[in-house]
Amino acid sequence: MLTASKFKQTSSKPSLQPALLDRLSLAFLGFGLVARLVQYAANRSLWFDEASLAINLVNRSYGELLKQLDHGQAAPPLFLWGEKLAIQLLGNHEYALRLLPLLAGILSLGLFYHLAKQLTTGITTPIAIALFACLEYTVYYAGEVKPYMSDLTIALWLFLLLMPLHCLYLSRKKRIWLSVVGAVCIWASFPCIFVLAAVELINLLKLRLWQRSRLELQTWLLARLPMYGVWLTSFGVLYTLVIRQALDNEGLVASWAVRYPDSWFDVVWLLDALGQFFYRPLGFLGFTDAIAAVVFICGCVYLYRRDRWQLALLNAPLLVTLIASYFHKYPFRGRLILFLAPFALLIVAEGLTVCMHQLTQQRRYRMALSAVALIALLVFPVGRMSLNIVKPERFLFDHVRPVLDYIQTNWQAGDRLYVLPGPLQQFLYYRQRYDFPPEATLLSPHPVPSNRRLTAAELLSYRQDLAQFKDQPRVWLLMARKRPQVETALLAELKQWGQPLDVVKQPLAVGLLLDLSQSHPFDSVSLTTATPLANAGLSAESGAAKPR
Template identity: 45%
Template sequence: MKSLYHFNKSTTLSIGFVIFGVLVRLVQYLNNRSLWFDEANLALNIVNRSYLQLLSPLENNQAAPPGFLWIEKLSIQVFGNTEYALRLFPFLAGIVSLLALFIFAERYASRWAAPIAIALFSSLPYIVYYGTELKQYSSDIMIALLLSLLLVPVRYKILNKRQIIVFFVIGGIAIWISHPAIFTLGGLELAYLITTPKQQRKALLFNRIPIYLTWLFSFGCLYFLTISNTLNNDNLVDSWKARYPQSILDILWLLDALGRFFYRPLGFIGIIDGVAILAFIVGCVACYRRNRIIFMSLTAPVITTLIASYLHKYPFRERLILFLVPFFLILIAEGVIFLISQTTQPQTTQPKKWVKRFGIFVLVALLIHPITNSTSIIFKPELKQEFRPILEYVKSNQQPGDKIYVYFKGMSHMKYYAPKLGYSQTDYILGTYELPDEGEILPAEWQRYQQEFEPFRGQKRVWIIFRVDDSEEETLLSYLNQIGRQVDIYKQKGAFVSLYDLSS
């Protein structure tokens, strides 16, 4: 184990990447982009419900831990109903995660693996993105890292009464803030119990039974109060059903799930995906040979999550397993350092030299895109669905008697932003139908879309708001251009509004 306070070149480099990661997230947070579809749906639940009502199944096909929802509710009550307040906790969780990974990697990773893991964590696109989104995935990462920092140092120790109280309180609360916290808690503790020397196992088990019972009780309450009700949402459950293995022997699913992890949520693209997988495999071998306990600590949460997926209880896919990213990154970094650190020997000069050069290539290949992408965010923060400036434009240019129609895809955005700009529900009409995004549009579908605008025929000024991509603009406006005249159009990323004269 390295001393956290021994500041060498690698530690200084790690600190530099932490600062870089904080800067990227701060710039993206301060950019204050509009809520996108999923965020708006979750925000409506948070804004319109009481703390007790947030225990009930959420509307709009949303699911989130009640602890996370309560923190969000408190945030808007203290700081106001704004995007800044709604994204404050995910943003702070992202910053805490950076610091937690710095401490964890400096303690338990090899010397130069730490700055590589932190560099990747600071800059990989999905991690940066979820660090400023109104979703629980940023806090999932934070909870996983904080629990690891808590449990790894005391893996085989007999805890005193004060420590026992601290552990069952922290673990019990973490379960309510982060759904996958149970996989980190259960995975680490189970791994340590299994590997404890036989003569010490009984004492360790009896010492920690109060902690385990408290965690189980906390999770049981969470399950029966919220999770079991969420599982009754067929749309939500069906959306993940295809992501589960077919049977306990479905090895192809396992290989596919692990392979997909490097594309999303890790975010490696193209051939770099394969490079990252290779580095991960090498890192697993290198870490296992260097310190089996640390290797087990990094892989135990992964294994318990996979077991839950085989039991069809938790999908091992995409953003739901973002909390596992730090553990994967440390193993990837260990693989890179193992390749680079190969020293030459007289009888094997060429092979060793080749391995070292390949290791340098792997390092550059893994870092170049994330660092470049994150650096660009500092100068040009990312936008997604800028509905707020669209509605502000309508508000500032609207005349008495104007009508407002919102295409179906913008319904959640309108419900959230309209009250903030002084609109009541009678001031606009929400669409009830959307054309299919892909494939040929059938005559019946086209006719159903056309019926959306029948109430506005004969109106002089109709503002028609679309929350869609640019590729859909021509199709959506083609019918309106047949029945009326476009007077004005205003566009933003992922949304636009057209003013039409439909009086003729």
């Protein structure tokens, strides 16, 4: 097997001048930085999940953030404390809430650059950096009030720290440093324990297969056992004080349960989980996720021939996380495994380098397939992100805040406000900024489907809610989180129940003003269901988003 250094000399990969490759890598790095800053500057409204976490941050003290969070949320304590500190220092607004994820996203670019420089050669390095800098979700989660980007950044940092430490002896100072770093990171990122375990396992296997003596192996392990003990103790305390309480949250546990395999032999689940991995969190959208899976396999085959230890090292965090999912301890789905994206993208980049090499060959079908792969996996993401930078409004969705601004500006004495469940959490967070009377506001408990047409029973539920506003000349309706076709159908139905007076639309958010004073669809509807805001424990004095 060729070593990495020998491979650099014998590889037939496409070659360019090192200085040009460095400039290309830095250019993609700068492009990724601009993309993240533009998204941050777009200042979109908090969406449902962000607002749910923000309500906890605003209403709780540092100590209370260690307890089970409301609204089905869970996050590492140090992340929550960092968010709490940001809003205390900078104010309770989107820029403060998203500052920590943004900083984590920027730092991750630098860390990934160093990792790519260490593990890749030639054209593979700028390809890997381009993928990490431009793919949808590595950019998006750098602007969301959730811990997924900090999970990724911490995973990269720990990987870089531990990767070279397969040597026999660690100094006492180094062991203390790594013990403290690991123990602290465990409180900042739940899944970082998988990275710690995965890299150290590969380091141990690498040392063992180098045919070291038993005495050397024992010395290696004894030097590290105190470090492992500190990590496990830190995780045990975290589990006892925080994670166990989160696992008592029935809604959160139920949402995770559907993401676990039914048994150790559930091959269908495994294939589905790995297939979806390339769509989210890696960010190969549409049909390109299947192409990415094939190119990933090509990259694995290529690394197996070149450097099997590197292949094992990059895949180890993914395999450890999969095992945890089989034990029903951590879901292997979507944004929860964003921290695995850097390692998988390095393998995809190796596969794309193989595709570039095929472009120089004589076999036309290989050239055609390779060209398709390069366009789908490299050109499309860069082009899509370029469009996002030029048109920052593409970052916007569930944009409730300007709708509430409009309603507040046009509010008249005697107006009423009906909040559908889609924007409920956003409304509970943003209401601190507005003067909507609690007694004039109703919160609907009836869900609005986001991806299908409404049923007759669902429409009846909304009519029952609005019957409480019968004969009112001005009733505002706030809705969000619906696909355009569902939004259009719902608006058409609502406009039949009263005289439309005004409408304000933002990306996936709508405010509709109806005159119900002369409407008749409520004559046979009983007055039930909806909860008046003033009677729901959410008055202005004790508002769900009121800072303490």
